[in-house]
Amino acid sequence: MPQLIVADFLPQLIWLAITFGALYFIISRLAIPKIGSVIEQRHGRIAADVAEASRLKEDTEKAIETYEAALAEARASAHVIVSENRAQMTAEINKEAAALDERLAKKLAEAEVSIAKTRDAAMAQVTGIAQDTTEAIVTELLGKKPAKAAISSAVSSAAKG
Amino acid sequence: MASNTSQGSEGGLALDPMHQFEISRIIPIKFGGIDASFTNSSLWMVLTVIAVSALLLLGTKRIVPSRLQSVGEMIYEFISNMVRDTMGDEGRKFFPFILTLFCFILGANMLGLFALPVLLHPFTVTSHIIVTFALAALVWVGATVYGFYKHGLGYLKLFAPSGTPPIMLPLLVPIEVISYLSRPVSLSVRLFANMMAGHTMLKVFATFVVALGWFGVIPLAVMVGFTGLEVLIAFLQAFVFAILSCMYINDALHPSH
Numbered sequence: 001m002p003q004l005i006v007a008d009f010l011p012q013l014i015w016l017a018i019t020f021g022a023l024y025f026i027i028s029r030l031a032i033p034k035i036g037s038v039i040e041q042r043h044g045r046i047a048a049d050v051a052e053a054s055r056l057k058e059d060t061e062k063a064i065e066t067y068e069a070a071l072a073e074a075r076a077s078a079h080v081i082v083s084e085n086r087a088q089m090t091a092e093i094n095k096e097a098a099a100l101d102e103r104l105a106k107k108l109a110e111a112e113v114s115i116a117k118t119r120d121a122a123m124a125q126v127t128g129i130a131q132d133t134t135e136a137i138v139t140e141l142l143g144k145k146p147a148k149a150a151i152s153s154a155v156s157s158a159a160k161g
Numbered sequence: 162m163a164s165n166t167s168q169g170s171e172g173g174l175a176l177d178p179m180h181q182f183e184i185s186r187i188i189p190i191k192f193g194g195i196d197a198s199f200t201n202s203s204l205w206m207v208l209t210v211i212a213v214s215a216l217l218l219l220g221t222k223r224i225v226p227s228r229l230q231s232v233g234e235m236i237y238e239f240i241s242n243m244v245r246d247t248m249g250d251e252g253r254k255f256f257p258f259i260l261t262l263f264c265f266i267l268g269a270n271m272l273g274l275f276a277l278p279v280l281l282h283p284f285t286v287t288s289h290i291i292v293t294f295a296l297a298a299l300v301w302v303g304a305t306v307y308g309f310y311k312h313g314l315g316y317l318k319l320f321a322p323s324g325t326p327p328i329m330l331p332l333l334v335p336i337e338v339i340s341y342l343s344r345p346v347s348l349s350v351r352l353f354a355n356m357m358a359g360h361t362m363l364k365v366f367a368t369f370v371v372a373l374g375w376f377g378v379i380p381l382a383v384m385v386g387f388t389g390l391e392v393l394i395a396f397l398q399a400f401v402f403a404i405l406s407c408m409y410i411n412d413a414l415h416p417s418h
Binding site: 001002003004005007008009010011012013014015016017018019020022023024026027028030031032034035036037038039041042045 | 179182183184186195196197198199200202203206207209210213214217218220222223224226230233234237238256257258260261264265286288289290291292295296353357
């Protein structure tokens with residue numbers, strides 16, 4: 001078995017010490033700082049990115065909250081405005097309706113008065129026309145003018161009859 | 162054991178499955194009486210260091226990783242989590258050591274599988290008991306020295322777990338001591354034996370492929386499957402070695418658990 005040749009032990013041990021020592025130096029001085037720094041940098045980067053993402057998410061949530069609050073406020077104020085307007089308009093409509101009613105009532109009264117006046121006037125003239133007509137008919141029939149008093153009494157008695 | 166080859170029936174191929182574990186001196190170096198020759202084992206150790214360094218250092222440094230970069234990062238985070246889970250925050254200072262241990266063993270195991278057969282003779286560094294024992298001893302001696310340095314004689318509480326009835330202690334303490342002393346042996350033999358067995362088996366099947374002619378397709382198919390299994394074992398043994406090292410160091414950090 002070549003593994004048991006004692007004469008070969010020493011060169012193997014010496015070169016093992018040299019190469020293992022060299023590899024230890026290379027790994028501890030060069031490889032570990034290099035790889036370790038990259039890994040640390042990556043972890044830092046990931047942590048920073050995650051923090052940034054959560055900050056952005058918070059911002060978004062805050063913005064949404066603000067928006068919802070504004071929306072609710074706007075809705076409430078719109079509601080107030082609508083009901084205010086409605087009340088105002090109702091009041092105005094009522095006022096105008098009342099004024100219109102009043103005006104109409106006044107006009108109606110005026111019209112009634114004028115109608116009464118006109119009727120009275122018309123009625124007065126009807127008597128005059130009847131007397132004139134009676135006078136003319138009687139004049140035509142008798143050939144002479146009747147007395148005014150007789151005509152008016154005759155017309156008024158006929159009007160009553 | 163026999164390194165003189167058992168010759169194959171066809172073409173005089175060297176069919177000794179243990180031949181692949183032989184150490185050959187590429188550049189003989191001697192310091193006084195000390196043999197520090199650059200062997201094929203040394204070559205594969207150097208290649209392991211180069212491959213691991215390339216994998217960990219050539220990756221880009223992007224926030225969104227490239228493929229090579231994410232392989233390096235996966236190994237880094239895998240061992241980092243292992244160190245944190247087994248040793249807690251105090252174990253952080255051992256992270257470079259555990260990462261080196263894991264990468265070295267994984268690289269050596271893997272390169273032993275993906276060799277270039279013509280250009281380079283394949284060789285698995287970790288298939289030699291002396292190499293795995295040296296690594297295990299480094300962990301064990303290091304953990305023991307650190308344990309006594311940190312806790313003084315309080316480290317011996319490791320051998321008498323808290324809550325043990327005093328009457329059990331004469332039985333329990335020897336068992337704990339034996340288990341503690343056998344740690345470097347089990348740690349090193351586990352890795353060495355797995356690597357050696359796997360490669361020996363692959364070599365044996367490879368000789369069947371040649372010997373059986375056209376029927377060699379069958380052992381070839383088996384070899385393909387075994388190679389996949391060997392990749393898994395190469396990773397698993399590196400993982401086991403690293404996590405057991407973590408646990409032994411954790412005992413040194415917190416002896417009375």
